[in-house]
Amino acid sequence: MKDWFSSRAKRVQISGIRKMFEMAGPESINLGLGELDFQPSDLAMDSLAKAVREGYNHYGPTKGLPELRKILAQRLSRYRPDVEIDNIIITAGGTQGLLVSAMTLFDHGDEVLVPDPGFVIYQPHVIMCGATPIRYSLRFESEFQPNPDEIEELITPRTKAIVLNSPNNPTSGILDAETIKAIRDLAMDNELAIISDEVYDEIIFEGEHLSMLNADYDNVVYINSFSKTFALTGWRLGYLAASKYMVNQLAKIQYYNIACPPTPLQKAIYDVMSAPTNKIQERVDILRKRRDAIVKRVNDIPGFNCLKPKGAFYVFPTFDHSISSEDFAMELVKAGVICAPGSAFGKGGEGHLRFSFANSLEMIEKGMDIVEKVAGSIPRRK
Ligand SMILES: Cc1ncc(COP(=O)(O)O)c(C=O)c1O
Structure with missing residues (x-):
């Protein structure tokens, strides 16, 4: 056969x-x-129906609707003041944002550091790109904080990137400032990309969310999604933010991936995000x-x-x-x-x-x- x-x-x-x-x-x-x-919310549902009726049913720009990207850039300026519309790409959920990042950055022979335990798609994405996942541990005893010393030991000349996830699925751990700084220093010293999955960044019970975008490092791909924040998992819409030189390459692969994100859904999310309250x-x-x-x-x-x-x-x-x-x-x-x-x-x-x-x-x-x-x-x- x-x-x-x-x-x-x-x-x-x-x-x-x-x-x-x-x-x-x-x-x-x-x-x-x-x-x-x-x-x-009712606003999300009504806006979607309206967007479809108003004719938002055609292909749009590969990077997503400019008005939505603009509002997202404003949102992300709370983490990094210089984020602009050109740093943003709308994706088909965090899942597809992670995949397009993997396809743009990982190659045969590369090693990619992934959390263990970690969200179920990181390792398959690395494997699907022909690269090798190398697991770093998250331990109950250290409140599921990654250990920078362990990460340092795992870095080899083949290491391309490190995947971080905070707040974390499945552990619900969140990265603290000290760990963020230590990992950012390691990434900088070893020229590693950081893929930072922050899809739960609005679901914080104590303190404030610390974003990798705020870590003063340019080789970060920040991943987010509307799924968890707005209870819109079925809409399959998310976004990523990265430096412009990365966005250009990401957008190229994104075009061959999905051509553009779904137009009416982007318009509806834009309405939700522009509303005074949510x-x-x-x-x-x-x-x-x-x-x-x-x-x-x-x-x-x-x-x-x-x-x-x-x-x-x-x-x-x-x-x-x-x-x-x-x-x-x-x-x-x-x-x-x-x-x-x-x-x-x-x-x-x-x-x-x-x-x-x-x-x-x-x-x-x-x-x-x-x-x-x-x-x-x-x-x-x-
Ligand atoms: C940590 C993490 N990242 C990304 C995703 C993907 O979410 P979506 O593709 O719905 O945006 C999930 C979904 O469970 C998740 O838990």
Whole structure:
């Protein structure tokens, strides 16, 4: 039989989170969600309908609608005052922003440092570009801060870039100022690009978000998305920001990727972003209550240990039961709760489960009743 498939297709596997969803029954309580349970605002929905009626249905510029890019440049000036419209490209979600960055920067023979545990698409993107992912660890004991000394040891003459993610999926850790400075210095000394995934930057419960854009380093590709901030995951729209010399190359690859981002959706998001108020703070307040509830419930389960997230909407507790995270998650799915096994995010995620609190308080409480019961039936390590 003919070998149809590229080495690229053969080298990447289906995500371990998908497996859980495929096994789940229709009545399951979903604590595996990577998206908010809210609907978009009325303004977002009305603006989209209006944009379509007004004729925003054709191809647009590859880098995206100028009016939206302008408003995004203004937003990003809070991190870096010299960000301008020419630094911005609108993408088809953070996912596609990450892919176009990978395709523009990574090559055969390159090594790319990725977090472990880390969001499930970083490693496949590196592999799809023929490069090699090299994992750096995020540890519970250090509140999931990367260790710059470990990163330094992993750098070789082949290292091309480092992928950072703050606030982080799955750990909900956020980068502190000292770590940002140390990693930026390493990148500068070794001429590495930094891909900084900041799609949860508006979902912060304590303190303020520290962006890599603010790190005074020009070789950063900043990735963001409208998915999490505005509960618009299905709209598939995001954006990236980078130095102009990078944007020119990124835009070239972007044209061959998607030609242009979806026109009516960009117009609707522009309307949402130009409105005097949005629902972000209201939603963060709701999420904070859910976070407090889930952290308490998880820490009340014997054998579980859970940090209080400062951002994003996941808890990533350790457990000391004699079972792999995948088998544990399977047991939970059978009992009616969907969550993600830590191992789905890399070897470093073993011994953890990821529960999302992007679900109602009622569902969190019900789900945790089940988790507590299932955990009680699994023997613990000594
Ligand atoms: C850390 C991180 N980056 C990027 C994305 C991609 O989001 P989207 O493609 O919906 O913008 C996600 C989605 O879960 C994520 O968790």
